[in-house]
């Protein structure tokens with residue numbers, strides 16, 4: 001069984017996900033260990049200092065379990081591993097040098113992608129997904145058999161340079177698609193948005209398991225050969241020995257064909273950041289209209305629009 005832990009951002013839910021009794025299980029972290037959400041600093045008392053401490057604990061956990069723990073890199077990690085040219089979003093500027101040293105001193109503990117095969121199907125894990133277009137542009141000699149190996153080799157090459165931040169790989173990683181306010185259609189494996197991923201060509205026989213794009217409620221999205229698992233509220237998942245996806249309560253996660261930006265999606269109850277309710281009439285019947293960085297919540301009872 002494989003335990004999948006989506007984006008951390010200073011949260012400690014991973015400790016609950018890690019079952020000390022299951023010594024044979026693999027645990028895959030999908031990256032983004034730092035750069036807390038402001039709302040977590042209010043609701044869950046997460047601070048830059050606790051986020052840094054949490055990251056240190058994850059590094060120690062990996063060191064104590066080198067074979068069974070996989071640490072992938074996200075955009076909020078490459079921001080420190082390489083430079084803020086790759087990502088400059090909610091960066092901890094005060095502790096930047098300390099965090100950068102932690103990443104660079106431990107770079108061998110990380111990788112860009114990881115894969116496993118279950119019942120003949122391949123599962124490729126990365127922070128945001130490997131698009132055919134981006135791989136064609138930046139990864140020489142790749143094909144569907146060697147994609148993980150080639151990508152990790154480029155990472156290793158870049159980290160063996162004296163200035164990893166000025167490597168062509170760092171530059172390639174900084175590519176953002178238009179859904180993330182970038183300039184083109186290419187989204188790197190740490191930046192690709194789910195909307196872009198879902199529109200791109202699919203790799204046959206491969207399920208890509210990714211975080212990065214926040215699913216706007218508790219439910220992950222299975223679409224276009226991807227499993228998007230970064231659900232608010234500290235969800236984690238397991239990939240069973242039969243290739244099934246289960247949530248943290250052991251419930252089967254079924255295929256979900258909902259589009260990413262539905263015209264309106266009802267949320268009656270959510271554990272996202274506490275509880276949504278209308279500021280005007282107090283109703284909990286709130287529709288969420290998901291946007292890139294700004295969601296609009298619409299009260300079904302009085303029609304008030306709330307931007308969050």
Ligand SMILES: [Zn+2]
Nearest residue numbers: 032074075212
């Ligand atoms: Zn991310």
